[in-house]
Each structure stands twice: as structure tokens, then as C-alpha cells.
Amino acid sequence: MSQLVDASGIRIVAAGVERQRVMDIVRGATFVGTLLLGWISLHPFVSLGDMQLGDVGTGNELATYATFGALSVLTVALAIRNDGRGLATLLTPAFVLFGAWLLLTVVLSFDPGTSIRRLSLTVCVVAVTASLMLLPKSQQELMHWFAIAALALLAVCYLGILLAPDLSIHLASDPQEPGLAGNWRGAFGHKNQAAAIMVMVLFLGVYSVRSGLWLSGAAIIALASLFLLYSAGKSSLTLCLAVLLLTSVTSFIRSFWIRAIILLTPLLLLNLLSVGTVMLESLAGISKLLPFDSTFTGRTDIWAFALQSLHARLLTGYGFASFWGSSAIQNLPEGKEWAGFAAHSHNGYLDTALGMGVPGLLLLILVLVILPLRNFQRADEGGNNGPLAMVLLRIWLFGLYLSAMESFFLDRSDPLWFTFLLAVFGLHYLARFRAQA
Known part of the structure; x- marks a missing residue:
């Protein structure tokens, strides 16, 4: 009888181990595949030769909605099974209040249907x-x-350059x-987006090297850096160097x-010397003295129009993601017709x-600027101050x-927004839980 019990117990343990292995594979595949x-x-x-090419996030792509809807159910279920306490910590007053205001702007939107879909x-x-x-x-x-995800992305982008350069x-x-002829964009729709993602991937390479994956990390850094250079993303490259320097401090x-002063002062200056130049003549004068295009490649016209439109709806705005390309833009004066076709204001x-x-x-x-920095400070003080906290800080x-x-805040499935959110939530969890080695 004891032999039967022992055999039964062994089978149960073996079955449990096998189930755990399967779940480990599911977790890893879900993480890498979703990323x-x-x-x-x-x-x-995508081909850029079609003048009718629209915004891929117009809210009419059933496949994208269905895929992310299914993934949200799967990842939430896995997260609850793996660490339900972590999800519960997201019910903070700041997140709840932000979500409530979001819903209010949908109700008051100029185009409620578009706002709800997006x-x-x-x-x-x-x-x-x-x-x-x-x-x-x-x-x-x-x-x-x-x-694994970073190397797979780089492989896809480089294979695209080799096999489908057009x-x-x-x-x-x-048209x-x-x-921009000659600038690399890889799997992305524009070289600016490709350059920005390559910077974030480069940060992951530095993280891998610092964590002990020398070979993989070095490969990621080298391949991402080369792609960044050939994409000619000057803004992303400059910001990359600035972030590496400032976060090291x-x-x-x-x-x-x-x-906060060291990390956020440049953010204030960037906004003052960009959008601020169309608000104050003194700032415009300063920007003209700097060694770059004072019109920011035509962005000043967009900012001026956006600010003028904002004055009419300072309290509630025009509704979540429902200003550009909507009925809110009407009776455009001569010379401003382009505003009816603009996708965003190039400032998040x-x-x-x-x-x-x-x-x-x-x-x-509050939720995307102040709290993540506060979370990094809490993680640092709590002992979670290793390479993981640093890479999340850099991406953020x-x-x-x-x-x-650029504009990617709250922009549905935009890859920059997606990666940025990983850093925001990662810092949130590091501030509350001890990361296991």
C-alpha cells in the first residue's frame, strides 16, 4: 500500500512540475510575442507610395482591436495567477482620478463615437x-x-532592409x-518612429550587458546604434545621449x-523652446539663436493653430483623441487647409x-511625469536600484x-506609447515590491 501511495504522490508531483513548465513557456511566449x-x-x-495612406490607428481596424482585446484578457489572467497583488496596487487615487476624467472627456467629446473606439x-x-x-x-x-524580443525586432528590421528595401x-x-530618401525605417511607418524605438532598444541592450548577458547585450547595442544612425533620427540620437548622461548622474x-531638477529641467526647456516659441516672442527670439531650425520643420504652424483652438475649450478639450481629423476643425481660413489633414500636433x-x-x-x-520619478526614488531607497530600475528610468x-x-501619449497601440507604458508600470511595481534576482 505504501508503494502505491508513493507512486501516486510521485505522479502528482510530476504532473505539477509539467504544468509549471507549460505555464513558464506560456508566460515567456506571451511576454515576447506581445512585446x-x-x-x-x-x-x-507599409508602402508609403499611396497618397491615401491613413493613420493606422484610426479606430477602424478590427484585427488590431480584436488582437489587443484578446491579449488584455490573456495577460490580465496570467498576471492575476502570477502576482495578483501587483495589479491591485494600480487602484491608486491618481490613476482612478485620471481614468474618471478620461471618461468624462469621452462623454463631452465633439465626436463621442471616435473617442469611445479609440x-x-x-x-x-x-x-x-x-x-x-x-x-x-x-x-x-x-x-x-x-x-530575445529586442534581437527578434532587430532581425525583422534588418531583414526588411536586405529583402524589401522599398x-x-x-x-x-x-509622394x-x-x-527623407535613403533613411532607414525598417518595419515602421516613419524613420522618426524607427529611430525612437531603436533608442529604447539600445537602452535594453545596455541593461542586458549590465545584467550579465554580455554577448546578447553587445549585439543589441551595436545593431540598434547602426540602425539609429542610418535612420538619421537626429532628435532621437541627441535625446539618447542626453538621457544616458543625465540618468548616470x-x-x-x-x-x-x-x-527632479536635473531630469525634469530639460523637459521644461524642450517645451518652452518648442511650443513656447509660438506663445512668447522672447522665447521665439531665443530659439532663433540656437543651432537648429527655429520652425522645427514647420511644426510652429501646427502649434500655433492647436493653441488657438485650445483657447476655446480650455476646461474639457475637444474629447479624447477627437480633435485632429474630426468635425471640431471647421471653416479653416486660407492657408490653413492642411489642419484638416493633420494627424497630431507633434507635441504630446x-x-x-x-x-x-x-x-x-x-x-x-501627475501620473506620467511626477509619479514615475517618485516611484524610481522609492525603488532606489528600497534596494531595487539595479540595472532594471535604470533601464526603466531611461525609457521613461x-x-x-x-x-x-512627437505625439504618442494615450495613442492606442503606438509602439512608443506601448514601450513607454512598460517603463511607467515597471517603476510602479519596483517601488512596491522587492524584485527577485
């Missing part, structure tokens, strides 16, 4: 990214998963921006307030105000800086 989907999307290597995808992406960072059981797992490199025949400075903070009003912008600054800070020139 690659967030980066590459369901529509990689918000539904944004909510799914938020749920996916919040859950994704809870899937690894250790920093070792997370490090390997990030490295779909991976900007061409002189592209929209022929001046935080290793020697422990004060939260001094860290200004676009947030247009969609959610000034209160929405202030809440976004780079996203903040880049948003002074």
Missing part, C-alpha cells in the same frame, strides 16, 4: 502593458525575455516626404528634489490638452523628452 506585436504591429513594412483600444493596451510586467517571476527571466527605406518616389545624487502635452483640457493635462503630468525619461516633438 513584438507592440513594436511591429499587425501592419509592418479609448477602448487604449484601455486594452494599458491593461496589457500593466499585466505584462508582472509575468516574469524574476529579473533573470525578464532580462532574457527583453533580450518597404523599409524612405524613397525619393514617396509625402521625398526628402542619478547614481551619485540621492536627493529626490535634486534628481499639447495634444493631451486638446483632447482632455488643461485639467487632463495636469493629471497626465526618453519618452518624456521625445513628447516635446
Whole structure:
């Protein structure tokens, strides 16, 4: 009888071990696959030769909505099974208040249908990214998963350059921006987006090297750096170097307030010397003295129009993601017809105000600017101050800086928004839980 019991017990243990192995594979495959989907999307290597090419996030793509809807259910279920306490910590007053204001702007939107559709995808992406960072059981797992995803993305982009250069490199025949001919874009729709993602991937390479994956990390750094150079993303390259320098300083400075001054002052200056130049003549004069295009490649016209439009709806804005390309833009004067076809204002903070009003912008600054920095400080003070905290800080800070020139905050499944959110939620969890090695 004892032999039968022992045999039965062994079978039960073996079955449990096998189930655990299967779940480990499911967790890893879900993390890597979802991250690659967030980066590459369901529509990689788009042709830019069609003048009718629209915004891939118009809210009418059933496949994208269905995929992220299913992934949100899967990743949340896995996160609850793996670490339900982590998800519960997201019910903070700041997140709840921000979510409530978001819903109010949908109700008051100029185009409620568009706002609801776009918000539904944004909510799914938020749920996916919040859950994704809870899937690894250790920093070792997370490090390997990030490295696998980064190398896979680089492989896809480089294969595109080799096998389908007309779909991976900007061409002189592209009707929209022929001046970008020769710039690499890989699987992405524009070289600016490709350059920004390569910077974030480069940060992951540095993280891999610092965590012990020397060979994989060095390969990621080399391949991402080369792609960044050939994409000619000057803004991303400059911001990359600035972020690496400024975040390195935080290793020697422990004060939260001094860290905040060092990291956030450049963010303030970037916005003052960009959108601020169309608000104050003195700032415009200063920008003309600096060694770059004072019109920011024509962005000043967009900023001026956006600010003028914002004045009419300072409190509530025009509704979540429902200003550009909507009925809110009417009776355009001569010379401003382009505004009816613009996709965004090339400034994430200004676009947030247009969609959610000034209160929405202030809440976004609270949850995406102030709290993540505070979470990094808490993680550092709590002993979670290793390579993981640093790479999350770098991705987060780079996203903040880049948003002074680009718009991706709350932008549904945008790869920059997707990666930025991983850093925001990662810092949130590191501030509350001890990361297992």
C-alpha cells in the first residue's frame, strides 16, 4: 500500500512540475510575442507610395482591436495567477482620478463615437502593458525575455532592409516626404518612429550587458546604434545621449528634489523652446539663436493653430483623441487647409490638452511625469536600484523628452506609447515590491 501511495504522490508531483513548465513557456511566449506585436504591429513594412495612406490607428481596424482585446484578457489572467497583488496596487487615487476624467472627456467629446473606439483600444493596451510586467517571476527571466524580443525586432528590421528595401527605406518616389530618401525605417511607418524605438532598444541592450548577458547585450547595442544612425533620427540620437548622461548622474545624487531638477529641467526647456516659441516672442527670439531650425520643420504652424483652438475649450478639450481629423476643425481660413489633414500636433502635452483640457493635462503630468520619478526614488531607497530600475528610468525619461516633438501619449497601440507604458508600470511595481534576482 505504501508503494502505491508513493507512486501516486510521485505522479502528482510530476504532473505539477509539467504544468509549471507549460505555464513558464506560456508566460515567456506571451511576454515576447506581445512585446513584438507592440513594436511591429499587425501592419509592418507599409508602402508609403499611396497618397491615401491613413493613420493606422484610426479606430477602424478590427484585427488590431480584436488582437489587443484578446491579449488584455490573456495577460490580465496570467498576471492575476502570477502576482495578483501587483495589479491591485494600480487602484491608486491618481490613476482612478485620471481614468474618471478620461471618461468624462469621452462623454463631452465633439465626436463621442471616435473617442469611445479609440479609448477602448487604449484601455486594452494599458491593461496589457500593466499585466505584462508582472509575468516574469524574476529579473533573470525578464532580462532574457527583453533580450530575445529586442534581437527578434532587430532581425525583422534588418531583414526588411536586405529583402524589401522599398518597404523599409524612405524613397525619393514617396509622394509625402521625398526628402527623407535613403533613411532607414525598417518595419515602421516613419524613420522618426524607427529611430525612437531603436533608442529604447539600445537602452535594453545596455541593461542586458549590465545584467550579465554580455554577448546578447553587445549585439543589441551595436545593431540598434547602426540602425539609429542610418535612420538619421537626429532628435532621437541627441535625446539618447542626453538621457544616458543625465540618468548616470542619478547614481551619485540621492536627493529626490535634486534628481527632479536635473531630469525634469530639460523637459521644461524642450517645451518652452518648442511650443513656447509660438506663445512668447522672447522665447521665439531665443530659439532663433540656437543651432537648429527655429520652425522645427514647420511644426510652429501646427502649434500655433492647436493653441488657438485650445483657447476655446480650455476646461474639457475637444474629447479624447477627437480633435485632429474630426468635425471640431471647421471653416479653416486660407492657408490653413492642411489642419484638416493633420494627424497630431507633434507635441504630446499639447495634444493631451486638446483632447482632455488643461485639467487632463495636469493629471497626465501627475501620473506620467511626477509619479514615475517618485516611484524610481522609492525603488532606489528600497534596494531595487539595479540595472532594471535604470533601464526603466531611461525609457521613461526618453519618452518624456521625445513628447516635446512627437505625439504618442494615450495613442492606442503606438509602439512608443506601448514601450513607454512598460517603463511607467515597471517603476510602479519596483517601488512596491522587492524584485527577485
